[in-house]
Amino acid sequence: MRDIFWLIPLVPALSTLILAVFGEKLPKKYISFQACGAVFISFLISLYSFLGLLKISPTEYPVVKNLFTWIHAGNFQANLSFQFDPLTAVMTLVVTAVGFLIHVYSIGYMAEDRSYSRFFTLMNLFTFSMLVLVMASNLVLMFVGWEGVGFCSYMLIGFWFEKHSAANAGKKAFIVNRIGDAGFLIGMLFILVSVGSTEFASINNAIAGGSLSHGLVTLIAILLFVGATGKSAQIPLYVWLPDAMEGPTPVSALIHAATMVTAGVYMVARMNIFYTTSEAAGSIVAIIGAVTAVYAGTMALTQNDIKRVLAYSTISQIGYMFIGCGVGAYAAGIFHLYTHAFFKSLLFLAAGSVMHALSGELDMRKMGGLKKYLPYTYPTFLIGAIAIAGVPFLSGFFSKDAILTSAFAQGQYLVWALGLLGAVLTAFYMFRLIFLTFHGKERIEPEVKKHIHESPPVMTTPLAILAFFSVIAGYIGLPVVLGKNINWFDRFLAPIMHKGHGHEAHLGMGTEWLLIVISVIVALTGIFIAYVFYLKKPSVPHALVKRFPFLYKLLYNKYYVDEAYDYVFVRPTLKGSEFVYDKFDLNIIDGAVNGAASGTGFFGKILSFFQTGFIKDYALVFLLGAIILLGLLIF
Amino acid sequence: MIPTVYFLILSAVLFVIGTVGFLIKKDLITQFMCVEVMLNAANLAFIAFARSTSSLTGQIIVFFIITVAAAEAAVGLAIILLVYRQKKSIKTEDSSLMKG
Numbered sequence: 001m002r003d004i005f006w007l008i009p010l011v012p013a014l015s016t017l018i019l020a021v022f023g024e025k026l027p028k029k030y031i032s033f034q035a036c037g038a039v040f041i042s043f044l045i046s047l048y049s050f051l052g053l054l055k056i057s058p059t060e061y062p063v064v065k066n067l068f069t070w071i072h073a074g075n076f077q078a079n080l081s082f083q084f085d086p087l088t089a090v091m092t093l094v095v096t097a098v099g100f101l102i103h104v105y106s107i108g109y110m111a112e113d114r115s116y117s118r119f120f121t122l123m124n125l126f127t128f129s130m131l132v133l134v135m136a137s138n139l140v141l142m143f144v145g146w147e148g149v150g151f152c153s154y155m156l157i158g159f160w161f162e163k164h165s166a167a168n169a170g171k172k173a174f175i176v177n178r179i180g181d182a183g184f185l186i187g188m189l190f191i192l193v194s195v196g197s198t199e200f201a202s203i204n205n206a207i208a209g210g211s212l213s214h215g216l217v218t219l220i221a222i223l224l225f226v227g228a229t230g231k232s233a234q235i236p237l238y239v240w241l242p243d244a245m246e247g248p249t250p251v252s253a254l255i256h257a258a259t260m261v262t263a264g265v266y267m268v269a270r271m272n273i274f275y276t277t278s279e280a281a282g283s284i285v286a287i288i289g290a291v292t293a294v295y296a297g298t299m300a301l302t303q304n305d306i307k308r309v310l311a312y313s314t315i316s317q318i319g320y321m322f323i324g325c326g327v328g329a330y331a332a333g334i335f336h337l338y339t340h341a342f343f344k345s346l347l348f349l350a351a352g353s354v355m356h357a358l359s360g361e362l363d364m365r366k367m368g369g370l371k372k373y374l375p376y377t378y379p380t381f382l383i384g385a386i387a388i389a390g391v392p393f394l395s396g397f398f399s400k401d402a403i404l405t406s407a408f409a410q411g412q413y414l415v416w417a418l419g420l421l422g423a424v425l426t427a428f429y430m431f432r433l434i435f436l437t438f439h440g441k442e443r444i445e446p447e448v449k450k451h452i453h454e455s456p457p458v459m460t461t462p463l464a465i466l467a468f469f470s471v472i473a474g475y476i477g478l479p480v481v482l483g484k485n486i487n488w489f490d491r492f493l494a495p496i497m498h499k500g501h502g503h504e505a506h507l508g509m510g511t512e513w514l515l516i517v518i519s520v521i522v523a524l525t526g527i528f529i530a531y532v533f534y535l536k537k538p539s540v541p542h543a544l545v546k547r548f549p550f551l552y553k554l555l556y557n558k559y560y561v562d563e564a565y566d567y568v569f570v571r572p573t574l575k576g577s578e579f580v581y582d583k584f585d586l587n588i589i590d591g592a593v594n595g596a597a598s599g600t601g602f603f604g605k606i607l608s609f610f611q612t613g614f615i616k617d618y619a620l621v622f623l624l625g626a627i628i629l630l631g632l633l634i635f
Numbered sequence: 636m637i638p639t640v641y642f643l644i645l646s647a648v649l650f651v652i653g654t655v656g657f658l659i660k661k662d663l664i665t666q667f668m669c670v671e672v673m674l675n676a677a678n679l680a681f682i683a684f685a686r687s688t689s690s691l692t693g694q695i696i697v698f699f700i701i702t703v704a705a706a707e708a709a710v711g712l713a714i715i716l717l718v719y720r721q722k723k724s725i726k727t728e729d730s731s732l733m734k735g
Contacts, residue, residue: 613734615666615727619657 005049006065006082008092009131011041016124023117032107035120039103039127043096050089058495061085062201064137071140078198083137086493090334091134091266094341098258099127101462105349106250108459109356113248119159123254126152130259134266139188139198142267146184146231149260150177156255157247169243176240180230184267187223190216200270207273208498214278221274221281225288228264233315234292234322239562241315245307249352252307257314257348258341265321265337269330273498276328286326286407290418293319295559297425301432302555305362306351309433313388314344316422320403323415329406331493335477336399338489342473343387343396346466350381353455353463354437358448364433369442373452376460378438380467385434387470389427390523395474397523402477402487405515409507420522427526435534481512642683649676663715663725670711674704 015038023031053063062085071078084092103123110119129148136142151174158170192198194216195206206212212220228234233241244256255261268275268285275282293316300312317340324333355362357374371378387394390401400423407416444452454460477489485491507515533540545552554560610621653673657666678697685693715725722729 611734613731615730616658623654623658 003065004045005052005063005084006067006135008042008045008049008096009082009128009135011045012038012124012128012131014038016121016128019117019121019124023121026117028111028116031117031120032103035124036100036103036107038124039096039100042127042131043093043100046089046092046096049084050093053084053086053089061495062088062137064201066137075196076192078138078140080141081137081199082135083200084135085496087266087269087334087496088135090338090493092131094338095127095130095134095259098341098345098466099123099130099254101465102250102254102258102345102349105253105352105459105462106248108456109250109352110248115159119156119248122152122155122159123250126156126255126260130263133263137200139191139200139203142270143184143188146227146263146267147181149255149263150174150181150231153177153244153255153260156251157244159247159251163246165243166246169240169246173240173244176237177230180227180237183223183225183230184227187220187227190220190223194220203271204273204498207277217274218278218281221271221278222284224267224271224274225264225281225285228267228322229288230264231267232261232264232318232322234264234288234319235295238292238296238315239565242308242311242558245305245311249307249348249355252311253345253348253352256311258345261314261318262321262337262341265318265325265333268322268325269334269497272325272330272496275325276498282326282328283412284326286323286412286415289319289322289324289326290407290415290422291319292316293323293422294418294425297422297429298555299558300429301425302552304364306354306364306367306433306437307348307362309364309429310344310347310351313347313426313429316426317344317388319422320400320419323407323419324403327403327407327410327412327415329403329410330497331477331490332399332402332406334493335489336403339387339395339399339470339473342466343384343394343470346380346384346463346470347388349459349463349466350377350384353377353459354381356455356459357452358444359451361445361448364436366443366445366448367437368440368444369438370444371438374438374454376454376463380460380463381438382434383467383470385430389430389527390423390519391527392520394471395469397519398474398477398479401479401516401519404519405479405507405512408511408515420519423519423522424526424529427523428530431527431530432534435530439535440538479512479516481509481516639683639687642679646676646679646683649673649679661726661728663718663727666727667708667711667715671704671708674700 015034019026019031019035026034053061056063062083064081064083066079066081068080069077070080103120106119106123110116113119126149129145129152131145133142133145133149136145154170154174157173158167161167161170188198191203194212195203197203207217230237241256241261245252247256275285296312296315296319300309300316303309303312317336321333321336321340324330324336354367354370354374354377357370357377358367361367383394387396390397400419404416404419404423407419442449478486480487557563612618650673653669653671653676656669656672660666660669678700681693681697681700685691685697718730719725
């Protein structure tokens with residue numbers, strides 16, 4: 001395994017190159033074969049490397065493969081080097097496995113699209129960038145992957161760029177991400193200045209050795225977390241993710257649910273020593289995560305666009321992952337990342353299948369009763385919803401419970417309570433989605449109803465596989481109450497997670513069981529409320545809206561945050577730019593450029609006196625010049 | 636043995652003839668030939684010094700000059716031919732587009 005794991009990102013890279021150059025001329029069948037095949041090969045290598053990793057002892061982590069020195073300037077050196085350790089193994093497996101299934105699904109979903117090859121080129125490029133991000137052994141190379149996925153996200157959100165809203169959503173995502181990236185970049189520079197290297201191993205050694213002051217560690221941790229809030233759509237930089245749903249649904253599933261948006265969580269887990277060393281930074285991460293989990297959950301309550309509900313749900317679930325990382329339970333955070341990748345991409349793909357059936361309809365008010373038309377999509381969607389809602393025995397339950405238990409064990413009761421509230425909301429809006437879409441009476445438009453059909457097997461098979469994993473994925477991380485060493489996932493990741501200097505928190509068996517029972521009750525309550533509201537007594541929601549019109553409007557308009565950002569940031573920027581353009585650009589910059597040009601012209605006019613156009617004049621001047629030079633040499 | 640200075644005088648005379656010819660003649664072919672005369676004047680000076688100092692350097696340079704002159708003849712004549720096609724004349728004063 002020592003030798004081949006660095007091939008994982010290179011296979012999709014090669015495929016991207018081929019598709020980018022020849023894609024337009026290749027037949028669709030071949031394009032899909034190559035694009036999916038490349039990701040599948042990556043998956044196989046990841047699996048092989050993962051099995052190899054299990055064989056070696058944890059003291060040998062991480063296995064590093066240095067390909068070559070990429071940048072060398074003065075004391076600064078950045079290598080093109082990849083590493084493989086448990087965290088990387090989990091990430092590469094998730095990225096390639098889920099990525100492969102989504103690639104396959106896309107064959108069906110994008111079959112009619114004109115830009116078929118462009119789509120698969122970008123999807124492969126994305127896979128490559130994401131793999132570079134998770135496999136890089138230093139921050140600089142990680143940043144390359146970080147920006148690479150951002151670029152692919154931009155390109156794929158704006159994939160249907162003829163649509164104005166899609167092009168704008170792409171720009172919004174890119175610009176909001178830039179703000180976060182600035183934080184990441186500054187944090188990286190601080191690390192570079194204080195540690196002298198961006199290799200993860202050196203950073204860990206430097207901090208473990210205590211060579212950085214506590215304040216500096218906190219500062220760097222917060223700056224890096226700013227980067228994470230941008231990429232992972234947390235408060236205050238979450239605004240781009242709901243709009244990103246303008247992209248094709250497989251893109252939403254792959255980039256904006258399963259992989260790219262969790263890059264921030266990965267980064268925090270990778271740099272876990274910062275957040276363990278600085279408890280303040282850890283608390284900030286946990287609190288931002290908890291607040292986001294609830295806040296995004298409330299916004300999902302009133303949305304009618306099926307994909308937007310899922311988008312807010314993604315933001316909320318990533319909030320949970322940050323709770324896990326913030327309270328020091330990095331393994332639990334990554335565990336939720338891993339289970340979430342399955343059920344959330346399943347939900348998105350199933351939503352895509354619903355859209356496919358309804359000729360692109362997204363509005364849940366125009367659905368209902370789809371259960372009997374979509375015999376494969378419905379059960380898979382239901383499994384995804386049950387998994388995310390936190391019903392016992394499915395994957396989402398184990399991971400969410402692990403996070404909440406850790407938060408409770410660390411004494412972060414507020415975070416724990418917010419997490420529970422978020423869990424009610426999650427269960428409620430997911431089942432609102434299910435009931436509005438698949439149950440109740442049909443509200444489908446007659447024109448659409450004529451074409452209603454279940455998706456082809458190439459789309460439903462990935463759904464079935466993802467549904468399978470949504471059910472069983474949690475069983476590698478069972479709660480501790482069931483046995484002392486039962487949580488394999490925790491043990492697997494433990495060697496690379498740093499223990500805080502705080503106490504190792506242990507809860508009594510009774511407390512643990514109590515917590516589990518509470519979260520089960522909470523999930524079932526959410527589902528029950530949704531059942532009452534949307535199946536039993538559909539009049540209740542309307543009555544509530546009438547009763548609290550202000551609250552409803554606030555939620556429906558997403559707390560007016562987009563508008564506020566527009567007023568506070570976007571418009572002043574535009575106004576300022578206009579002012580600068582008018583005064584500074586037109587007068588000073590253009591003045592300088594035009595002045596330089598006219599000055600040159602003026603001197604040219606003077607000098608052109610000598611330019612008579614007659615060869616003999618030139619020859620004469622030349623001769624005189626030669627004589628003068630000769631004279632100078634001699635005398 | 637003939638003293639070196641004689642060669643140099645001949646070389647200088649040839650060079651002046653070439654220069655003056657270049658300056659006063661009007662058609663390109665003659666001017667071109669004058670340039671060749673100047674080149675050969677330089678050749679002569681090189682050879683003369685090579686002989687007086689018994690070094691090979693001068694002779695080698697002469698070979699280079701002959702090569703350059705051959706190349707120049709090829710390119711120069713081609714240019715003159717094209718100028719003629721354009722202007723129907725090879726008088727220098729007819730080609731004055733570069734006047735500033």
